[in-house]
Amino acid sequence: MTTAEKYVTAAYCVVFALVLLYVVIIALKLQRLEHEVDELADRAVATDAEEQREPAKVG
Amino acid sequence: MSRTYRIPLPALAAASLVLVTTALAFVFFVAPTDADQGFSQRIFYFHVSIAFTAYAAFGLGAWKALRHLWKRDPNADLESYVGIHQGVIFGALVLLTGSIWARISWGHWWLWSENQLVLFLVLFLFYAAYFMLRFSIDPGPQRANLCAVYALFGVVLIPVSFLAIRLAQRFIHPVVFTRHGAEFGGWIMVTYLVSQAAMLVLAYTLYRVELSGKRLDARLRELRRAYA
Numbered sequence A: 001m002t003t004a005e006k007y008v009t010a011a012y013c014v015v016f017a018l019v020l021l022y023v024v025i026i027a028l029k030l031q032r033l034e035h036e037v038d039e040l041a042d043r044a045v046a047t048d049a050e051e052q053r054e055p056a057k058v059g
Numbered sequence B: 001m002s003r004t005y006r007i008p009l010p011a012l013a014a015a016s017l018v019l020v021t022t023a024l025a026f027v028f029f030v031a032p033t034d035a036d037q038g039f040s041q042r043i044f045y046f047h048v049s050i051a052f053t054a055y056a057a058f059g060l061g062a063w064k065a066l067r068h069l070w071k072r073d074p075n076a077d078l079e080s081y082v083g084i085h086q087g088v089i090f091g092a093l094v095l096l097t098g099s100i101w102a103r104i105s106w107g108h109w110w111l112w113s114e115n116q117l118v119l120f121l122v123l124f125l126f127y128a129a130y131f132m133l134r135f136s137i138d139p140g141p142q143r144a145n146l147c148a149v150y151a152l153f154g155v156v157l158i159p160v161s162f163l164a165i166r167l168a169q170r171f172i173h174p175v176v177f178t179r180h181g182a183e184f185g186g187w188i189m190v191t192y193l194v195s196q197a198a199m200l201v202l203a204y205t206l207y208r209v210e211l212s213g214k215r216l217d218a219r220l221r222e223l224r225r226a227y228a
Helices: A001-051 B009-030 B039-070 B076-106 B115-136 B142-156 B157-167 B188-227
Strands: none
Touching: A001 B039, A001 B076, A001 B188, B009 B039, B009 B188, B039 B076, B039 B115, B039 B142, B039 B157, B039 B188, B076 B115, B076 B142, B076 B188, B115 B142, B115 B157, B142 B157
């Protein structure tokens, strides 16, 4: 591999690496959002169950 | 509420993949080797495409900032922020690929005497400082207004960065787009155009992905507040 070829490879690898890093950061953020959605869904289910358990007022 | 048609994200991602792969194939297997610079000239195809994409992203950020100030578009502030974020990412790539190309072509990683390099660095740092401004103010209309004004000021640097070198008399940074058009043709032009299309579509895809994530995040925060 000549010096020019090494530098060209390095330049294209830098582009690839930075775009990949960006995708990884976005993926981590999506993972966090997914976790938050799950938490909210659990809370919604728990609230529903609590409402159903409340005794109905008679009279 | 009127809805504008948007290309679905999976279609954009597929188009990016196809275009970037095609561009790489053209760069390494179709484009002829430059008689003057040799193999290292192949950096040009992505370096210049990324530079124009960075300008386009900063321009988009400024356009959305103008829409925020002018039309009070409720989505414009976030869109402006994401556009500038893309501009900074692509700007960093321009500086990195340019530096590698400079090392092999001129023997230096950076030359402070080159107006185009310094002006691009100024543009990059100006927009990098946008994030310091944004994250130092509490979210709200005041932050949106200040950020929009800042983004609009920065857009003035784009033509300065692009034209300064063309008005200068002495430079070693190559200028391939002159008043008479591009100074290349044939397969070099085809490869450049494919690379340019690839970078623009890739940047737009990343812009849309980031925007979707940010909108989802904002909606979740609203939901959290409602449940609290």
